[in-house]
Every structure is written in structure tokens, then in C-alpha cells.
Amino acid sequence: MEPILAGALAQFHEAADQVSLRDELRDYLTAFKTVFQTQFPVEMDDGSIRMFDGVRVLHNGARGPTKGGIRYSAHVGLDEVKALAMLMTWKCAVVDLPFGGAKGGVTVEPASLSSNELQNLTRRFTSEIIPIIGPDKDIPAPDMGTNPQVMAWMMDTYSMTHGYTIPGVVTGKPVALGGSEGRFEATGRGILDVMQEHLRAHGGVAGRRVAVQGFGNVGGVAAKLIREAGAKVTHVSDKDTALFHRDGIDTSAAYAFVQRGGTLAAWRDQFARDVEVVAGADVLTADVDILVPAALETVLTEANAGAVRALLIVEGANGPTTPEADAIFRERGIVVIPDILANAGGVTVSYFEWVQARQFQRWSEDRVNQELQRIMARAYQVVSARCPIGTRTCTLRQAANWVAIERVVEAITLRGIYP
Ligand code: NAD
Secondary structure (H helix, E strand, O other): OOHHHHHHHHHHHHHHHHOOOOHHHHHHHOOOOEEEEEEEEEEOOOOOEEEEEEEEEEEEOOOOOEEEEEEEEOOOOHHHHHHHHHHHHHHHHHOOOOOEEEEEEEEOOHHHOOHHHHHHHHHHHHHHHOOOOEOOOEEEEEOOOOOHHHHHHHHHHHHHHHOOOOHHHOOOOOHHHOOOOOOOOHHHHHHHHHHHHHOHHHOOOOOOEEEEEOOOOOHHHHHHHHHHOOOEEEEEEOOOOEEEOOOOOOHHHHHHHHHOOOOHHHHHHHHOOOOEEEOHHHHHOOOOOEEEEOOOOOOEOOOOHHHOOOOEEEOOOOOOEOHHHHHHHHHHOOEEEOHHHHOOHHHHHHHHHHHHHHHOOOOOHHHHHHHHHHHHHHHHHHHHHHOOOOOOOOOHHHHHHHHHHHHHHHHHHHHOOOO
8 A cells, every 4th residue: 555545544543543433434434435447548649549547536425526636647546546535525524515525637747748639638538437527426626737728628528428518517627617716826815714713813924924835826825825914924935946035025926927937046036136045945944933835745754843943834735744743743832734624725616616617606706715714714613623722632633634524424424324
């Protein structure tokens, strides 16, 4: 078994022990409703035919249709997809969306394909998974290596085989095709929302010093919005460059530059020569109040957890903290808002997109942001009520897992076992 799946199962069993889950429910929740694997042909631009491996895993559908991204990456493997499908079940449950968890992927390096080949691959893979996806069954979304254009092709392929347009079959579509306003910024915005809720009694994020690792869809947007909320973002980084300014970096300008295709290094060289270049590792141990790891998994480890100076860590990336680092943070009284809560803003606005598609409605960006804030704040309150800050007997990660598992178990129990 790959470490990623072993880790997901270990975390589940720890939480299951703490909520005294019965053995048969453990078996149920560590099983996968559907594991669909396919090998399918794609015609390449030179007329040759190449075979590809694709997979779609539905973990648990007790709370509703399953939901999760489609990943195109050379490293996609079954265990990884299973672990991520399970994570989606907990993520949807913790923010109380009426969805279960799923994930899928194709083993391919998307950058090695032409746009035409990518479209052929997407349309053929979609046609292979048509029996298991659908707006009432399983709803894919973009993930690593896929984007709104890929979702548009998936939606079109599904719709063509049914004879009419079915926008609710995928989320993360281009706005012109029924994608939701606010979806692009949703994960970063949700990070700010939970942060504000956590600090509500202490004046919010305004005036705090913040370090953000990663400057893409999650980190870049979070860094921009956190600054706009009045914090000083003193450290930011992308894969090549880390930047520091003691008075705060103009993350709005930097993100606008990066969105136009630039890099942090080029932005600094052209517009912000007073910003210092520092080592990437320094961002994680920066002298700040809040750290947002929003790039990669397993960056906070036994090796650097002791040197982290932030008092609050808000996990933008999936799985940035190893269990060893988590134990050190707990010991040191550093609060971690866990990934399944902190980065759930993306799937929450995907849910709004699905609702809009089902009702042929268009919500304004203001409405999307308000509803997102309401859901994120409520989820934070429910989780933190299970583990009040300052009690050293539990962590917000444990509490989030308990809430998620209990909600899925409640749905299973109310539905009963068919027949
Ligand atoms: P992205 O590709 O848009 O951005 C990734 C960023 O991380 C880039 O700026 C890249 O340069 C940077 N990066 C890569 N290696 C780095 C390193 N060693 N040090 C510093 N920066 C580094 O990806 P994203 O969508 O922002 O996703 C980031 C993380 O958030 C992933 O773990 C992803 O699974 C998770 N996530 C994303 C969403 C979403 O809606 N996009 C939702 C939930 C979770």
C-alpha cells in the first residue's frame, strides 16, 4: 500500500478510536463504493494510437452524490486516488455539503499533449466513466493538471451522449458555460474566512504578520485577500523564489503580475527591489503570527516543526503537516486549522455551481462570497466547539475528523442498509 493511503487510513482509525466507532462501521468507511479502472485508446496528432490508464473512485455516497476532482499527472495511481477520494468524503462532511467523496485521474503528463490530443483524451475518458458519473451520481471537478477547459469538454461529451445540455455533471466549468462567479478565488477566500472566525474574539487578522508558502490558485489568492483584510504578508514563496519584507509585501500587485504569467522573482526585479530574496525554507519558520502552507504536501515535518514560530497554522495545501510535526505543534501549543476545514472553500463554491446548474440560476459574486463565508464560519464553529482552543486534550484536526465521521455515520444509520 502506498504511504498516502496508509496515512489516510491511519488518520481515520485514530479518529474512529476516539469516537468509539463500531467495527462494522469501520469496515464500511474504509471500503470504496466503486473503483472503476479503464485502459482506453487516444488518437494522437500523428495518427498513431496510444493507450492510457484512467481511474475513478467513489468512496462513500451516504450523504449524497459523490464529488471530487480529476487529476492528469504522470504519477496518478490507484492508492493515491483512493486516499484523496476518502479525504473528499470527510471534507464535504465537515463543511456539511450534501455530497460524498470521489476522485479520479488519468496517468498522463498533460504538458506532453497538444490541445487536440488533450481534448481527445478527455472526451474518451469521459465516455468511459459515463456509467458512473452524472449530476445525481458523481460530479467531477478540476484538480492537478486539469482546468475549466477540460471540464467544458467533459460536460459537452456527457451532454452529447444524453442528447441535451447537462451542466450539473461537472463543476469548475468556465463562467461562460455555467461556472460560478467566485469559484476561482474560493479556496483562498475560504482560508481567510476560517482565519477570521478563529481570530474573531481577538480582533481578526488585521495587523497580524503572515507567511504564505505557494503563490498559485490557493496561496496567491490567500496572500492577496489576507493583505486586503489588513494583515502584513511579510513572506511569500513559489517553487523558485521566496520573498520577505518586514513591512509587508504588496501581494495584490504580485498576484496580478503572476496571473498574467509572470513569476515572483520577475515581479520583485521589476517592481519591488526593496523586497528581500530569502531561502524557501525560511518561509515556514518565519517570525510571523500566522503560517499558511499552500503549496505542497508534507512540508512541515519532524525536522522543522520545532523551529516554526507562528502560533497559528492554516493548512491551504492538502496534507502539508506530517503526523510527527502535528504532535510537535500540539506539544508547543501551536494551533493548526486542518486542511479538510481550511481549504474546503473550493468544494463549497463547487457545490454552489452545482446548485446553480440544477436550477439554471446565476448567483452574483457577492452572494457566492457571503454564502461561502457563512458555511466556512459555521463549520469552524462546529469543529472548534468540539475542541475548544486552549484545551490541550485534542486538536482541531481531530475534532474535524470526528465531526466528519459522525456525520457520515449518522447518514448511514438513518438510511439503513439496503435491502
Ligand atoms: P497551483 O499549481 O496553482 O500553485 C502551486 C504553487 O505552489 C505555485 O505557486 C508553485 O510555484 C508553488 N510551489 C511549488 N513547489 C513549491 C515549493 N517547494 N516551495 C514554495 N512554493 C512551491 O496549485 P494550487 O491549486 O494552489 O494548490 C496548492 C495546494 O492546495 C495543493 O496541495 C492542492 O491539492 C491544494 N488544494 C487546492 C485547491 C484548489 O481549489 N485549487 C483546493 C483544495 C486544496
